[in-house]
Amino acid sequence: MSSAPLNSQESPGFQETLSTGEVEQYDARGFVLKRSLFDREEIDLLRKAAKEDKALDDHAFGRDDGEGGSVRLSLWNHPGQGIYGAFARCNRLVSGARQLLRDEPYHYHSKMIMKDARVGGAWTWHQDYGYWYSNGVLTPNLVSAYIAVDPATKENGCLQVIEGSQHCGRIHHQLSGEQAGADMERVSAILERMKHLYVEMEPGDVLFFHSNLLHRSDRNQSEHPRWAMICCYNAKSNDPYKESHHPRYTPLEPVADEVIKEVGARRFGQDDADVAFLDPNHDASARSLERE
Numbered sequence: 001m002s003s004a005p006l007n008s009q010e011s012p013g014f015q016e017t018l019s020t021g022e023v024e025q026y027d028a029r030g031f032v033l034k035r036s037l038f039d040r041e042e043i044d045l046l047r048k049a050a051k052e053d054k055a056l057d058d059h060a061f062g063r064d065d066g067e068g069g070s071v072r073l074s075l076w077n078h079p080g081q082g083i084y085g086a087f088a089r090c091n092r093l094v095s096g097a098r099q100l101l102r103d104e105p106y107h108y109h110s111k112m113i114m115k116d117a118r119v120g121g122a123w124t125w126h127q128d129y130g131y132w133y134s135n136g137v138l139t140p141n142l143v144s145a146y147i148a149v150d151p152a153t154k155e156n157g158c159l160q161v162i163e164g165s166q167h168c169g170r171i172h173h174q175l176s177g178e179q180a181g182a183d184m185e186r187v188s189a190i191l192e193r194m195k196h197l198y199v200e201m202e203p204g205d206v207l208f209f210h211s212n213l214l215h216r217s218d219r220n221q222s223e224h225p226r227w228a229m230i231c232c233y234n235a236k237s238n239d240p241y242k243e244s245h246h247p248r249y250t251p252l253e254p255v256a257d258e259v260i261k262e263v264g265a266r267r268f269g270q271d272d273a274d275v276a277f278l279d280p281n282h283d284a285s286a287r288s289l290e291r292e
């Protein structure tokens with residue numbers, strides 16, 4: 001990659017993604033929504049790459065949602081050098097994660113949620129830390145960045161959150177279909193006390209959210225796909241005490257934001273306009289998909 005990596009706050013060109021007020025908002029509400037964090041050209045590159053990516057499709061797996069549908073996703077542990085890696089390692093996301101974790105972030109995994117028109121399944125109420133707790137992660141100091149690839153609306157099953165629910169701590173999770181969900185007796189009590197929000201997003205918007213924030217999404221019954229890429233970061237100081245299917249602390253090499261367009265230009269430029277799928281030799285992200 002030609003651009004110099006941005007490794008620290010001292011690096012030239014380093015910019016913080018979030019204002020102090022936004023960090024405070026995250027602490028209070030468990031999430032912060034950054035509208036248009038990626039511009040049209042960047043998100044179009046991501047969408048085009050993902051939708052043409054045979055490897056992503058081949059590695060996708062479905063999970064019964066317990067409501068008669070199935071959620072489809074692909075997941076990978078290491079960001080790689082390709083377009084997915086350029087997003088997961090770009091300064092805008094890494095700096096945001098660093099501000100929210102108050103620590104050096106490392107890439108815990110990324111996933112593409114492929115909620116297709118008419119068939120994309122529902123996600124039950126859960127906390128990500130409810131899933132990750134058993135991976136030897138001792139504290140919930142992890143953050144996810146949900147990047148809207150397609151528009152996300154109520155109709156096509158946008159993310160829903162319970163504002164401030166991260167303050168409830170980790171809630172017991174149990175299986176419903178093939179998905180683990182939070183204890184519904186407790187979720188119902190929380191819903192009576194805290195605000196339930198539908199997070200409608202445009203392509204390029206990013207929602208940073210805490211690993212204990214309760215979230216869910218409805219089935220996509222619309223004619224419109226709702227894909228999203230979610231990059232999850234753990235804090236260096238929260239290095240899991242044991243091995244699991246997601247990595248322990250592995251230094252992340254952040255890259256300048258411009259790298260997204262550089263990678264996109266190489267991938268879709270005149271010279272390689274016929275490249276339709278990720279080259280597994282150049283993009284480790286598509287080779288290390290794992291079932292969660």
Ligand SMILES: O=C(O)CCC(=O)C(=O)O
Nearest residue numbers: 113123128159216217228
């Ligand atoms: O994209 C969605 O609808 C939900 C995804 C989700 O909750 C997750 O990956 O943990």
